[in-house]
Amino acid sequence: MNTLDSKIPEGQLSEKWTKYKASQKLVNPANKRKLDVIVVGTGLAGSSAAASLGALGFNVKIFCISDSPRRAHSIAAQGGINAAKNYQNDGDSVDRLFYDTIKGGDYRAREANVYRLAEVSNSIIDQCVAQGVPFARDYSGMLDNRSFGGAQVSRTFYAKGQTGQQLLLGAYSALSKEIKAGTVEMYERREMMDLVVVDGRARGIITRNLQNGEIERWGAHAVVIATGGYGNVYFLSTNAMNCNGSAAVQCYHKGAFFANPCFVQIHPTCIPVKGDYQSKLTLMSESLRNDGRIWVPKKIEDAVAIREGKLKPTEITEEDRDYYLERRYPAFGNLVPRDIASRAAKERCDAGYGVAPSGYGVYLDFKTAIERLGRDKVEARYGNLFQMYEKIVDVDPYENPMMIYPAVHYTMGGLWVDYELQTTIPGLFATGEANFSDHGANRLGASALMQGLADGYFVLPYTMQNYLSDQIYESKVSTETEEFVVAEKSVKEKLEKIMAIKGEKTVDTLQRELGHIMWEYVGMGRNAQNLQKAIPMLEDLKKEFWSNVRVTGDLTSLNPELEKAVRLADHIELSQIIAKDALQREESCGGHYREEFVTEEGEAKRNDQDFMFVGVWEYKGKDQEPVMHKEDLKYEFINVQQRNYK
Amino acid sequence: MDFTLKIWRQENRKAKGRFETYKISNISPDCSFLEMLDILNESLVDKLSHPICFDHDCREGICGMCGLYINGHPHGPDSAVTTCQLHMRKFSDGETITxxxxxxxxxxxxRDLIVDRTALDKIIQEGGYVSATTGGVPDGNAILISKHKADEAMDSASCIGCGACVAACKNASAMLFVSAKVSQLALLPQGKPEAAIRVQNMVAKMDDLGFGNCTNTYACEAECPKQIKRSNIARMNREFICAKVASEESTKR
Known part of the structure; x- marks a missing residue:
């Protein structure tokens, strides 16, 4: 059995990263030029890593699934990015950001990784400012902050409601500079199809050129996976249409372990589902919860009348409204962490108080904020979000409350990595949402951008050198070896097999079926009975896919149906380990809520005695049961408590 | 709602393209334009034909990946939206849509409705950045920027690089796109040291790639889904002339 060595440096928490950097091995400039690095994915994590490694002098190749790095879904992050600057003098510090992140993650993340994240957070802001990222400023010309869920300080930096866009464009500009300098080569419209492992080390990848179907081989001394999360296994999510977990599954099949797959974040403020033609769900930034108040009617007959269109929300008096978050969590109110806000909405809707025609929707109301601040101020803060809402729903949110419901948003689980962000395959690194490392069982708002950029700008450039220092004796990786030939052949066979099925069901139909199983049985509220139902259903779906999918077009031209089919096959596999992981974790923690494990008040009940570990899954081959290993979590510096936001 | 769709089909770069007509019915007015195309595509796959290829990704108006020329307008008839944010309620029942x-x-x-926009990336690579490498930068608050300037830079920076401005322009000019980046960085102190080199190199690359000159009709501004202002173009022209006349710096890096 593989033992999981997280490689946490010795010493005090606050000294670990400093000590690591002081003792790690480096590569001299002449040798850097001889070393090749592949980065897959061009979002915040991938672009920042490629730009930083290129600037150091390594030969970097970066692969992008779209036509440009600027399309990556990091661009859609709205609210902001956290950092422990304490510019507001409100009591923030590295220790406080560390503590909030660990607590927000419900004590299921590694102390040392999270501390390092909090430590480098301040450098990210400085770096982005230097790149020309137009963060919001106050009248003194200093950087402005706002508050976010799960924190009692204002530590979130933002650029209107488009922070992800501006940070990604910052990373993209750094990447563009390196492309011009010739240290990074960019390959667009390429999708990774397999990882190539030679003598136990990651040595390259196989890609498909999406424009002409060509299968290509690429060799390198190390490979970085920065391909984001797998939220699209639920079909409807806030993820972009091209987001997928395929690269991670390929690595899993080649021996990289997969950690905590069941930790999926459901975001509380999304626009509710409208019809079965719907292709995705739109997020309304968490920042809206700063001023918006969430409610449903107190009387069930009012909720029914609203659903039937006989009553308007504006006709319901204050005393007949149930501001359930403020009622249940007076200390944090509407700013409780995402998992808690999502479950509370589901609880009200399941009880019959939902207000959308489907019964699944609650109100997010700005009436009080408009009265208190005036319409202009509300418009200045959230104008672009209000416009977006009105364009989609055709209802004016200044006059009527918004309607929202939780939706799948982010996956905390991902490829298992050690302190160096290296997977169980030497030379294979995973970064950003694609790894599992920093958010435990629930991610706090404005922390995804922080983690993606921390990994890319300030962690990988150090830890990868430590690995690459041993690789200077290796010559250029040849793509003519047996391993590359076999990998290419198996990719081609897989694609031909899919094309040859010529079945009855379209990829989208099967994808919807997968989404239905996952949302109904492995969604927001899970229990053993449903999970045990889902596992054979997923097995059946897998069989149906491989015998009845219909893919038109051909292998040698641009073929979106084929692209979707390949991803769907991988998503079914991922769903299987999500369900298995959810079943073994007999506790409720963060985004993972098991209905059997709750307190008397209906809150999530953790079981630290038996489940304070990372569930790490090892692939054992086709038709074999995967095996779960445990990485025990040790809290040496933090006092583990029951999460309480009351 | 029912629609007749006239859609451009073209197998690849070199093939000859043509319009094909499709009928689609029972579409909800709340359906987005791309979801309407999804429904059409699913029916095409059902009939064993090749679905219509179009670029799309985030479907919330921020990635800039989608872009269709609908009834003579980039991103269609609604204002300040991308194609993915356009909804069928903006059309009339029975309408023919091109x-x-x-x-x-x-x-x-x-292929079909997908175009290669990497030319825009190539322009950015010529200097659409501040040459700061990772590390060794000053504290974020060491550089003071007035709120007004920061907001103005943010407005220019909100360009999503979709290319609608180019598609709207009779001359296929990329001036609005290029000027938005030039403006963002010219407005901020971080961008000043390289401002003169940047504007000259980016404009030269834009010309080199075959984008045309500004028509001064501002169709770009009218069709921009992010409402990028034409004043950016004026600023870029000013920056360009000043750089040409006054700058002693070489444009070589």
Missing amino acids: IEPWRAKPFPII
């Missing part, structure tokens, strides 16, 4: 790709020499067609 759907084409962006048409511009620097954007060759890859």
Whole structure:
């Protein structure tokens, strides 16, 4: 059995990263030029890593699934990015950001990784400012902050409601500079199809050129996976249409372990589902919860009348409204962490108080904020979000409350990595949402951008050198070896097999079926009975896919149906380990809520005695049961408590 | 709602393209334009034909990946939205809708409605950045920027690089796109040291790639889904002239 060595440096928490950097091995400039690095994915994590490694002098190749790095879904992050600057003098510090992140993650993340994240957070802001990222400023010309869920300080930096866009464009500009300098080569419209492992080390990848179907081989001394999360296994999510977990599954099949797959974040403020033609769900930034108040009617007959269109929300008096978050969590109110806000909405809707025609929707109301601040101020803060809402729903949110419901948003689980962000395959690194490392069982708002950029700008450039220092004796990786030939052949066979099925069901139909199983049985509220139902259903779906999918077009031209089919096959596999992981974790923690494990008040009940570990899954081959290993979590510096936001 | 769709089909870069007509019915007015195309595509796959290829990704108006020329307008008839944010309620029942790709020499067609926009990336690579490498930068608050300037830079920076401005322009000019980046960085102190080199190199690359000159008709501004202002173009022209006349710096890096 593989033992999981997280490689946490010795010493005090606050000294670990400093000590690591002081003792790690480096590569001299002449040798850097001889070393090749592949980065897959061009979002915040991938672009920042490629730009930083290129600037150091390594030969970097970066692969992008779209036509440009600027399309990556990091661009859609709205609210902001956290950092422990304490510019507001409100009591923030590295220790406080560390503590909030660990607590927000419900004590299921590694102390040392999270501390390092909090430590480098301040450098990210400085770096982005230097790149020309137009963060919001106050009248003194200093950087402005706002508050976010799960924190009692204002530590979130933002650029209107488009922070992800501006940070990604910052990373993209750094990447563009390196492309011009010739240290990074960019390959667009390429999708990774397999990882190539030679003598136990990651040595390259196989890609498909999406424009002409060509299968290509690429060799390198190390490979970085920065391909984001797998939220699209639920079909409807806030993820972009091209987001997928395929690269991670390929690595899993080649021996990289997969950690905590069941930790999926459901975001509380999304626009509710409208019809079965719907292709995705739109997020309304968490920042809206700063001023918006969430409610449903107190009387069930009012909720029914609203659903039937006989009553308007504006006709319901204050005393007949149930501001359930403020009622249940007076200390944090509407700013409780995402998992808690999502479950509370589901609880009200399941009880019959939902207000959308489907019964699944609650109100997010700005009436009080408009009265208190005036319409202009509300418009200045959230104008672009209000416009977006009105364009989609055709209802004016200044006059009527918004309607929202939780939706799948982010996956905390991902490829298992050690302190160096290296997977169980030497030379294979995973970064950003694609790894599992920093958010435990629930991610706090404005922390995804922080983690993606921390990994890319300030962690990988150090830890990868430590690995690459041993690789200077290796010559250029040849793509003519047996391993590359076999990998290419198996990719081609897989694609031909899919094309040859010529079945009855379209990829989208099967994808919807997968989404239905996952949302109904492995969604927001899970229990053993449903999970045990889902596992054979997923097995059946897998069989149906491989015998009845219909893919038109051909292998040698641009073929979106084929692209979707390949991803769907991988998503079914991922769903299987999500369900298995959810079943073994007999506790409720963060985004993972098991209905059997709750307190008397209906809150999530953790079981630290038996489940304070990372569930790490090892692939054992086709038709074999995967095996779960445990990485025990040790809290040496933090006092583990029951999460309480009351 | 029912619609007749006239859609541009073209197998690859070199193939000859043509319009094909499709009928689609029972579409909800709340359906987005791309979801309507999804429904059409699913029916095409059902009939064993090749679905219509179009670029799309975030479907919330921020990635800039989608872009269809609908009834003679980039991103269709609604204002300040991308194609993915356009909804069928903006059309009338029974309407014939013509759907084409962006048409511009620097954007060759890859397939059907998908064009190659990497020319825009190539312009950015010529200097659409501050040459700061990772590390060794001052504290974020060491550089003071007035709120007004920061907000103005943010407005320019909100360009999503979709290429609608190029598609809208008779000359296929990329001036609005280029000037938005030039403006963002010219407005901020971080961008000043390289401002003169940047504007000259980016403009030279834009010309080199075959984008045309500004027509001064501002169709770009009218069609921009992010409402990028034409004053950016004026600022870029000013920056360009000043750089040409006054700068002693070489444009070579």
